[in-house]
Amino acid sequence: MHIEPSFRKRYHKALSDLAMLKAVKLGTGRLRSQRAKAIEAVGTERWMAFRDRAEAIRLHVIQHLDQYLDQLVNNVLKNGGHVCLAKTGEEAVKYISDLAKKKNAKSILKSKSMVSEEIHLNPALEKQGCKVIESDLGEWIIQLAGETPSHIIAPAMHKNRFQVADLFNAVSEEKLTTEIPDLCGFARKYLREKFLGIDIGITGCNFALADSGAVTVCTNEGNARIISTLSPTLVTIMGMERILPSLEELTIMLSLLARSATGQKLTVYNTLFTGVRNKDDLDGPQEFHLVIVDNGRSKLLGTKYEKVLNCIRCGSCLNACPVYRNIGGHAYGWVYPGPIGAVLSPLYQGMEKYGELAYATTLCGACTFACPVKIPLHDMLYALRNDKIELEKTGELAENIAYKGWSATFASMSRYRFSVRMARRFQFPLVKAEKIAYGPPPISDWLKHRDMPALPKKFFHEIWPEINNDRKE
């Protein structure tokens, strides 16, 4: 196994941050138990029927993406909205930056958008003098901290109330307590003023509906709904796969999304909007821009990784993953953490940079089981390992020799017995208190965090004849 130094540094840093680990364990544990209760209330059989239906819907949509996107684009244009088809993140950033310049926008408020994180939109807008404020509470916390999200639906999961109070006190005129309702009250008051002076609002997109050109955003706080109502110019950024044929399919996804993400029956605010306000309306956007982003998605179509485009970003695979629960989100390095991030990051950003994330898994399959749209995440992680090995074949001569030797030894009973006897005889310099305590790299890394029992005085195959004789007697 070859792990890039950067990943090693990241997970080592994570493993030494005890406050973060405690917060992540608490958060993921709570989300998992809430999800389990929600599924119990629905009934396992019905839940499985929901998942099957959702998988079938997503598979159909992804395999007919051209048709549905075409229909969506036509309907948004017909409804008076503008559409930008961005092949790359840079194209999307340029379009939104140019729009901000054209509108002379000073104040830009955003609701949660993972794609905007993916394309690094905020720094580009800030560079041209815009004040960009994240309005989702968790996103605002990490924006103040200068960090990236550590969880798809709970971006500040790794922060405790004391850290949040410090961050809020830096922008507050009054000294705040560390009581959570007080902190949330401050956020409401502070951000409300910003909402009322908004020049451009930016939202993400949970699902776009092809047959009506409507966009759906789901929030528990209500921030996306305020933005879509108060922004004179509204921009929605969507990953091009986040599309459904009609309202009917949406009902299934909304039912699954809320239960999978937080265990709620429905998210508090599910808002559908079709773009610009009507002629006589006094609120709602006067201009609407839908930015549809490819940024590496189209190259997954028709490949063994196509199903990853089914993802509805509920985050339940993160909560289920024993690796995520022990290292948190930042160790994954890019925007998307957890098992879904370990698949998406190398596929979108390149195997060279993020291929090592294929090893950030135990391949236990908990992520696949948790996924509401049945993405075979652990199979994909296994496939990514194979791809990585294939890619690096020439550089892994020692590993190939080792595996060939191991294969030859274990294929023969006599060679196997000889080898383990030799290992037992020569293990003594490494053994301490019946455990192998030392070893050369790469075993030394493994031993830092785990115990490996020393080889026993007698192997099972050596004591088996005695046991067998006793049984016969």
Add this chain to the structure above:
Amino acid sequence: MAQGLLTGDRDGFFSTIRQNINTSPGGKAKRVENPMDGLFTQRETTVAERRDLRELFIQEWTTLGGQAFAVKNRNELAQALKGIIQERNIQKAMRWDHPELTNLSLEEVFSEAQASLSKWPLDKNYDNWIGKAATMDAGIVWGEIGMAETGTIVLPASSPGQPTSVCVLPITLIAIFTTAQLVDGFAGVIKLFKQWYGTNLPTTTTFITGPSRTTDIEMVLTIGVHGSRYVYALILDET
């Protein structure tokens, strides 16, 4: 409405997608016909069944942190409303311009409770309606549909008199509707939406399921971050 503008290379954008989709192994998945079948309750309800749905709605809405009242007539509604005005110390509120709300003469109730109630819009030439809505203690809307199984109010902004600002900005939201508006869940909503709108959806439709909430700090549930902190549902008997 004027057609919007398209930016980007449409042919280039779609050609990559089409090219790659065509290589999909094993044929393409068919569209799921009637995707909601078997997953949601689909039925016509009687008046008695809708009274049961009201009980279910109240249970769900209350569990979520809202308050809900079953009221038999306009007098009981007025009493419940006065109770809310007192409980929340509401001085000024704003309501949708909706015929059902107009018929209930809510202005009288507010006047008797020493509070004021404005209707959106009083004057279209007034240029700061959003600012005005933001200063209100409460917003009053007509719940076009109530979903009992999830405790959800569906608010399509179907005319200029029914804006989102009234239900999004004030800290207290009061939704009034009758049992006739109640459906089991999504299947009932979709059926009505197909009848009312087809695929021409209103500019905004909001599904509200309880008060605004967050668990972003230490996973502790806190109510009322951006949206309404106090949510009330007043459900009249249908006539």
